[in-house]
Amino acid sequence: MEKTIALDPGNPFDLDATLGCGQAFRWEKQNGVWRGVAGGRAIAIRQDGNLLSFTGADEAFVRRYFALDIDLRAILSSVDRDPRIHEAIGRCPGLRILRQEPFETLISYICATNTNIPAIKRRIAIMAERYGRRLGGGASAFPDAPSLAPCSEDDLRGCVLGYRAPYACAAAAMCARDAGWAERIAALPYAEAKRALLGFPGVGPKAADCILLFAFEKYEAFPVDVHIRRMMHRHYLPALPDGKPMTGREYDLIAGFAREHFGRYAGWAQEYLFCVRDGG
DNA sequence: GTCCAGGACGTGG
DNA sequence: CCACGTCATGGA
Numbered sequence: 001m002e003k004t005i006a007l008d009p010g011n012p013f014d015l016d017a018t019l020g021c022g023q024a025f026r027w028e029k030q031n032g033v034w035r036g037v038a039g040g041r042a043i044a045i046r047q048d049g050n051l052l053s054f055t056g057a058d059e060a061f062v063r064r065y066f067a068l069d070i071d072l073r074a075i076l077s078s079v080d081r082d083p084r085i086h087e088a089i090g091r092c093p094g095l096r097i098l099r100q101e102p103f104e105t106l107i108s109y110i111c112a113t114n115t116n117i118p119a120i121k122r123r124i125a126i127m128a129e130r131y132g133r134r135l136g137g138g139a140s141a142f143p144d145a146p147s148l149a150p151c152s153e154d155d156l157r158g159c160v161l162g163y164r165a166p167y168a169c170a171a172a173a174m175c176a177r178d179a180g181w182a183e184r185i186a187a188l189p190y191a192e193a194k195r196a197l198l199g200f201p202g203v204g205p206k207a208a209d210c211i212l213l214f215a216f217e218k219y220e221a222f223p224v225d226v227h228i229r230r231m232m233h234r235h236y237l238p239a240l241p242d243g244k245p246m247t248g249r250e251y252d253l254i255a256g257f258a259r260e261h262f263g264r265y266a267g268w269a270q271e272y273l274f275c276v277r278d279g280g
Numbered sequence: 281g282t283c284c285a286g287g288a289c290g291t292g293g
Numbered sequence: 294c295c296a297c298g299t300c301a302t303g304g305a
Contacts, residue, residue: 114302120286247294
């Protein structure tokens, strides 16, 4: 029933940091156990030191979803290029970028614009509950594109998407009509994959980078949200004027600097910086 | 009540 | 290209 994985001490992993940092929206921790839905599976998982114990999925799925195959130390040593990122790495040991599903990630980050994480979680939970496959135990899978596409804008407004409802609606219809969209994007290099994602309504530069980072393993992607922008201004690019709205030009300048400074795993550096967004 | 949140889009300069 | 207004919603 309960399966376990003995983690390799030389390849660190931290469940709390990984599920609590805001990259995935369907996990909650209760009594030391994380419960959530991923890949159409209702999973319960906990970590005790080097031991990972879980139900609801097989070992191969857990290893893949939590990216346990990735050599984290190699990535971190490659991005560890200044005191700021060094401190962030020290504060979130074992944080990993998950491998999430493209369609769920696309819709989730359309729902994530100009709002906060609790509200995003609520929207996704309601969509899953109303339009996703029942998994038992009160859990539901995130709906696939054919299940979500028939929804009207009002249906999705009913899931508290607000003005994002027509975007999610149209994006779901596009995916349902074109089942190969994700495989095609996965095969493209970063810049072209980003251009393709920008073709979805409600997906701008920031959402596109999140989707590429969390669902397509495009680790050059460096999403610049308000927190990251503030931190980059304070600690890396103090010469930038702190004017209110961010132009597309400034976005590309910050992300471009990050790729130059952190290298091709800049997206991992971004997650560590985002994880410590409040302090320092 | 005001401000802010893992922003994007349309319109007008 | 850029600036500006607008778009729902909930928590602090």
